[in-house]
Amino acid sequence: MKHALSVTREADFAAWYQSVITEADLAEESGVRGCMVIRPWGYGIWERIQRLLDDRIKATGHENCYFPLFIPLSYFEKEAEHVEGFAKEMAVVTHHRLVADGKGGLMPDPTAKLEEPLVVRPTSETVIGTAFSRWVQSWRDLPVLINQWANVVRWEMRTRMFLRTTEFLWQEGHTAHASADEAVEETLRMLEVYREFSETCLGVHVIAGEKPENERFPGAVSTYSIEAMMQDGKALQAGTSHFLGTNFAHAQNIKFQNSAGEFELANTTSWGVSTRMIGGVIMVHGDDDGLRVPPAIAPWQVVIVPMLRDQPEDASIVEYCRSLQKELAAQSALGEPVRALLDLKSAKAATKRWGWVKKGAPIVIEVGGRDVAGGNVSVIRRDRLYREDGKLDSAVMPRGDLVAGVAQTLADIQATLLAQSTERLRAQIVPVDDFATVEAHFADSVKNPGWVDVRWSKPTGAALDTVVERLKALKLTIRNAPLGQTHGDHGPCIFTGEPAVERILVGRAY
């Protein structure tokens, strides 16, 4: 069967991924090291993610703010004292003016050197913590529940579009609480928001759980993640939520007077998801014809392509399509008005059809003269593109049926994508009882993609380092310890042989 992309997932997953990004017009190289241009279709998906997640962040009582892009160097000095493992790969602003270099070019003006360098935020804990120390005086000021949508910069040596870029877009939630219990509750509440959002909106089944000690955010008491499984069986950490205890409050002096009049350190949390999620959507839902966008996050859910031939009948086709677009937009699907586009760009209908297939619009409708005459439309569903005989499955149906059923069809497509993701996750997590089997399993990652589910004794310190090294030799990492485990199964830890305390997921990851 011939497909729209020139490279298949099976032949070369990494090249396929890049091909989807290019062919679906999601993003492109910008000419700036490690930074991408997010094109309208890619950014439209991000806008949908923002809208749907932002609604959930607000519904759980958080308010959005905006903090500065630049953070003075001294803020990081304070953090570096308190936080082990503090990362230092950051973009540093040292000058505030350009000047002619005398050779026809420009250079940073030596007379405009900053007294204190400014760091482009890699995350905003330090600057937001400093604000919290001003805002929080009494128990009455708590909890502080805020969120920020922003760009952040981390100087990555090896970048990959959406998955790891120097600059990326994200939201970062930051909260302060009167007690550790409340802060833990918040940490888990936002993890659950991410899990539900990922499944409901992205159609991506994820495993929510706690990261092992070695994968904690520097300075965190505990870090939780949602882990998604890509079609190549690798894991993608798609969101994290951190319980920071009083560590950051100590470094940043976030203190409050409790109802007894005593001063206490606040307990803080932070949590974030980023444009990385789009990379996950590609690798979970894409196929050899391009992307398949879940209807909930599709900028356009239904695209109408008129089949025009520079004939007098063209006008009536366009008219038919216009009224169809209006009828569709008046429908409601997944709780919102249907997003229907009439594509009138000057290109051949077949080019446009395949363009929308590659972009992954959930429903593509073609309308030709015969459809107009018969009151019909030709409908392609992106989740079932081909018939059994390998031909494109374009179904002619009465226009009224399409409109009446569009909400259900979009809901079906959304459900189908999630079901496929769930099925893949279930089928490709294998319980394993000893380390030798882990080695054997991952020795053939084509036959055995996915993760293993193993018992461990949750070692710490040097004992954990040994585990991490043994896994690293197999290119494996611990993904997380899934939440909600029943502790009935107390066999030996596959690493230490000691009695296990929980099960963890182990796999290869992006």
Place this chain on the structure above:
Amino acid sequence: MKHALSVTREADFAAWYQSVITEADLAEESGVRGCMVIRPWGYGIWERIQRLLDDRIKATGHENCYFPLFIPLSYFEKEAEHVEGFAKEMAVVTHHRLVADGKGGLMPDPTAKLEEPLVVRPTSETVIGTAFSRWVQSWRDLPVLINQWANVVRWEMRTRMFLRTTEFLWQEGHTAHASADEAVEETLRMLEVYREFSETCLGVHVIAGEKPENERFPGAVSTYSIEAMMQDGKALQAGTSHFLGTNFAHAQNIKFQNSAGEFELANTTSWGVSTRMIGGVIMVHGDDDGLRVPPAIAPWQVVIVPMLRDQPEDASIVEYCRSLQKELAAQSALGEPVRALLDLKSAKAATKRWGWVKKGAPIVIEVGGRDVAGGNVSVIRRDRLYREDGKLDSAVMPRGDLVAGVAQTLADIQATLLAQSTERLRAQIVPVDDFATVEAHFADSVKNPGWVDVRWSKPTGAALDTVVERLKALKLTIRNAPLGQTHGDHGPCIFTGEPAVERILVGRAY
């Protein structure tokens, strides 16, 4: 009459402005030079502005994208060659790592110096133009209509919250067209979008017109603005739209093959508004009790404050307020569901009431035990806070009447704020026929706030410089030449004495 702020507009307009920002919890100093923290109420207003303006930008056919924060130095070298008056006050990234300085602190790592410095975008013409040169090959690719919501940085020496900050948030539209006519049409279309948005949503009457040559964006063929009048009579340029001709296309090689197969340079435009608009909203609508937020952009349009006294009846008051909140949220005002908040923070009711008055929530409702018993609510309208006798105008009314009338009340408040802005603008633009009268007029800016409307001959070059200098001596600038002038009035130019070609507005400005 006593007011909620400690400083009045009349006593010290600049101090009053700062006081509104602080007392309404809009923004605060961040500890980072020239950068502010936008607090939830301020950011909520920005989110409303974004939502309403973004709808309009999309309705006129534009798509959102995202371009990199960093722009390589060489891009600016290209622009500096082509663009006279190119500003060089920018934040420059020179290093990509921090390292211990050996004195217990951190410093930029000398071994991690960038080969080519990166500039934090002051605007994105260069990087977007470079993308356009890739995207545009044929007339079929035109027009390209894109927009970006982003943060930008300009190294300002003197900053003022919202009005002029080192980092600010904005949208920047960039378009490319096959002809100059189309590009001019686009430039004026977006100016009109800004004008309509400003009046409909911000309640700020503005004058749309063309900026004089000396105020053009460097490299633009023509620059248009909307100018708003603050309560102190000064002008605020609240949005600009630029017709760039082929100047940027030439520098960035944006060429297309026309239908005859010949290569042509595209004509481009750019247009933007920023968080500066919030400064304008404050100075147009604020009063001595704080901000008054137009309902269209109010994060919360109706705030319910329960009057609790730690008594058993508190529960029934809260219950009454909860159901009221739901009833209000089920109403639709200004085309959207009513945004109603029940304020349950632990603070005194009077403190909360005055907090919301200072923030400028359009309607504040207080509910005490007596209100619950009588099925009433006590209602404060922010646009008419006091009765004639100087007392707070809190009207008791049946709850059902409030709910039934809330949409109309919010529409009334929106209309009242716009009407006040319109009235101020009309009353404070004075036609003047000679330069001596201009001097006399502005010699007493307390008696004569506002702008003068004068005839001029539209001099260019050195003759224009002379005009600009004469005005500068009076701290005046030309705001713009309003659009839609009928050229019936051909008296002499007040500057040159030559026959005038149009009328311009002159005033003091932020």
